[in-house]
Amino acid sequence: MTATLDVFDRHESAVRSYIRSFPTVFTTAKGHLIHAEDGRQYIDFFAGAGALNYGHNDDGMKAALLDYIANDGITHALDMGTSAKARFLERFHEVILAPRGMEHRVLFPGPTGTNAVETALKLARKVTGREKIVSFTNAFHGMTLGSLAVTGNAFKRGGAGLPLDNTVFMPFADFIDGGFDSLDYLERMLAGGGSGMDMPAGVIVETVQGEGGINAASFGWLKRLNDLCARWDLPLIVDDVQAGCGRTGPFFSFEPAGIKPDIVCLSKSISGYGLPMALVLVRPDMDVFSPGEHNGTFRGNATAFVTATEALRFWTDDALSREVERKGAIIEEALTAMATKHPQLQPEVRGRGLMRGIALGVEGAADQVCAEAFANGVIMETSGPDSEVAKLLPPLTIPEDALREGLDIMARAVDTVAARIAGADRPAA
Structure with a gap:
C-alpha cells in the first residue's frame, strides 16, 4: 500500500486533500460500502461529499x-438535442417540477456545482441590471471566482489571489446569539438611505450550510x-447543490418552508451515479439569456442524463423522504448521546435529515474523531471554518443496521x- 500511495506523492499536485484524510487506495464500492486495495472495508458516511445520495453503483442506474x-x-x-436529454427533461418535469407547482425552465451550465452558482449569479445580474449579491456568513458556494466571492470561508477565499468583490455578507440565521434578527437587519440596510448598501442584484443562500458547519x-x-x-x-437563489436531491428529506431542501425560489442550483447527486452534472432552475420570466x-x-453530459433519469424512480412517491426523516432521527439520537456523555x-x-454533524469546541477534536473513525472503518469528514464539525453524509439508502454500526464506531x-x-490536560505526576 505504501508503494501505491507513493505514486500520488510523486505525481499528483500538493493541492490534493481527501487522500490525506483517507490514506489508502480504494478499488470498488457498492451501496454504502467502499473497499480498499488492502482488503479493508469501510462504511461510507461521506458519499462523495453528497454526490452519491443513492449509494455506490446503484443497480438500476x-x-x-x-x-x-x-x-x-x-x-x-x-446543448444539441439528444434522446437522453429529452427523456430527462420530460421525466424531471413529470416527477419533480409539476407535482410541486414549479414552472421553472431547466438551464444546463457546465457540469459542476460552482458552474451552476456562477450561472445563477450572472443571470440575476442580467435580470436586474445590478451588481452586488447578498450572501451569508459561513456560506460555501464553490471554488471559481464568482462563487468564491459569495463564499465566507477565509481559507478558501485566500486562494483566489485577488480581491473578491460585489458581495455584501449578512449574518446567517442564528449566526449572532442573543436574539439578534438577521433579516430585520438586512431589511433595515435595504431601506436605509444612509446604510451604504447599493440595491443588490439578488440573494443567494443554502438552507443548510454543509461546508460552513452544518448550520440549518x-x-x-x-x-x-x-x-x-x-x-x-x-x-432569491437557493444553492441546493449539497442539501438538495433528498439529502434533508424532501427532494428540495426548501420545500418545508413553503417557498419556490426564483433560481435553484443543483449538482452533486442530480446525476444519481456520481457522474458530473449540474442544472439551474429558472423562473420563466427570468429566462433571459440570449x-x-x-x-x-460539457453542459450536455448525456451519460449523466441517463442515470439522472433512472434516479428519479426514487421520487415517484414519498417513501425515500420518510426514510431519510426516520434515519435522520436515529443519527440525531446517537449524536445527542455522544454530546451528553462528553460535555467537556x-x-x-x-443538521437536518441525513445532513448532520456534531460541533466540538475543543480545537482539533473533530479532526481527531474523523481520523479515529477512519482507522476503525468509517469514512467521514469535517466541516466548518475551523474544521470543528464532525460531519455525516451517509447514502440516503443506507440500511439501518449499517447506519447504527457506523454510529457505534463514531461513538x-x-x-x-x-x-x-x-x-493531555492532566498535570504530569
Missing part, C-alpha cells in the same frame, strides 16, 4: 448506463427571507478522543 453505452448512445453533444436555517427564517426578497424585487450568451463544452468537548448537535471514536484530550 448501472444497467441503464451500460445499455446506453452498449448501444452507442450519444456521450457528448454540447429554520423554515420560518427561510420563509421570511423569501418574502423579503419578493418585497424588494430581489431574485442563445449562446452562456454556454460550456463543548458539543453541539446540528467509540468520540470516547477515544475525549479520553486522549483529558489525558
